[in-house]
Amino acid sequence: MQKSLHIIALLVLTVPLALAQKSASRQEWVRIFNGKDLSGWDIKIAGLPLNDNYKNTVRVEDGMMRIAYDQYKTFDGKYGHIYYKKPFSYYRVRFMYRFVGEQTPGGDSWNVRNSGIMVHSQSAQSLSLDQTFPVSLELQLLGGLGKGPRHTGNVCTPGTQVHMNNKLQEAHCIDSDSKTYDGDQWITAEAIVLGDSIVHHVVNGDTVLTFERPQVGGGFTAPDNWQSGHFSDEAAKYWISRANTPLGEGYIALQAESHPIDFKNVEVLDLKGCTDPKALNYKSYFVKSDNTQCQYKKR
Known part of the structure; x- marks a missing residue:
């Protein structure tokens, strides 16, 4: 009897501790796409007003957010993006994607199995009416064409610029070292975005590209180039005035640029608390590169 009581006492002490440890280490990923509808998202397609879902380009089917062009005769420059309602600064965004079918007639040749x-x-809300791409950092998604290597998880820089190894990169798109993924297979991708300091691109669990110090600048925001992005005069002046300044926060947007693509399991882990000195693991995410969820000290 005494032995049984000892076991029970031990369980009483250890079970709450185990639960507390499990709770403390839990990562609070939030599904920002609910798999049922487009609640919390805004659509902006070039040349059309906000939330005009031209020819049902963005739709929800079978738990997926689908970019589809079956109602188009020709693409006709209808570059589009769908934006989540909330901005983030320090965060991880993870999702699954697959390219399907053939490119829409009229799409640019470089957009075959290309999205981001x-x-x-x-x-x-801040885009000009005819603007083709937002000022942003693009985790570019490329599908294999059955003709040799074609990396995914690259970075492209519409209206932005980045550094690698403390050197400003002048190329608009920078290749990753990912594998090539042919066909219509599902791929898991992730961006680990730490303010204006560092960004990692991860594909199927492998870190395939890292860059630092993202800034506004280059590309569309160069004084002689912004017209190519179809900015209004007012918008162009604003972004040009911000050239070479740090880019440390913003919105998440999924791309629609002529090849059908499906997205699912779109989720975010907000890491902003890791920069707060009151957090138990203040900056541990950045120092240890682990996956610790931020927890706050009792005041």
């Missing part, structure tokens, strides 16, 4: 997810993006 934009991070640190300007808001949907």
Whole structure:
């Protein structure tokens, strides 16, 4: 009997401790796409007003957010993006994607099995009517064409610029070292975005690209180039005035640029608390590169 009581006492002490440890280490990922409808998202397609879902380009089917062009005769420059309602600064965004079918007639040749997810993006509401791409950092998604290597998880820089190894990169798109993924298979991708300091691109669990010090600048925001992005005069002046300044927060947007693509399991882990000195693991995420969820000290 005494032995049984000892076991019970031990369980009483250890079970709450185990639960507390499990709770403390839990990562609070939030599904920002609910798999049922487009609640919390705004659509902006070039040449059309906010939330005009031209020819049902963005739709929800079978738990997926689908970018589809079956109602188009020709693409006709209808570059579009769908933006989540809330901005982030320090965060991880993770999702699954797959390319399907054939490219829409009229799409640019470089957009075959080409899409992306934009991070640190300007808001949907701030885009000019005819603007083709938001000022943002693009985690570019490329599908294999059965003709040799074609990396995914690259970075492209519409209206932005980045550094690698403390050197400003002049190229608009920078290749990752990912594998090539042919066909219509599902791929898991992630961006680990730490303010204006560092960004990692992860594909199927492998870190395939890292860059630092994202800034506004280059590309569309160069004084002689902004017209190519179809900015209004007022918007162009604003972004040009911000050239070479840090880009440390913004919105998440999924891209629609002529090839059908499906997204699912779009989720975010907000890491902003890790920069707060009151957090138990203040800056541990950045120092240890682990996956610790931020927890706050009792005041």
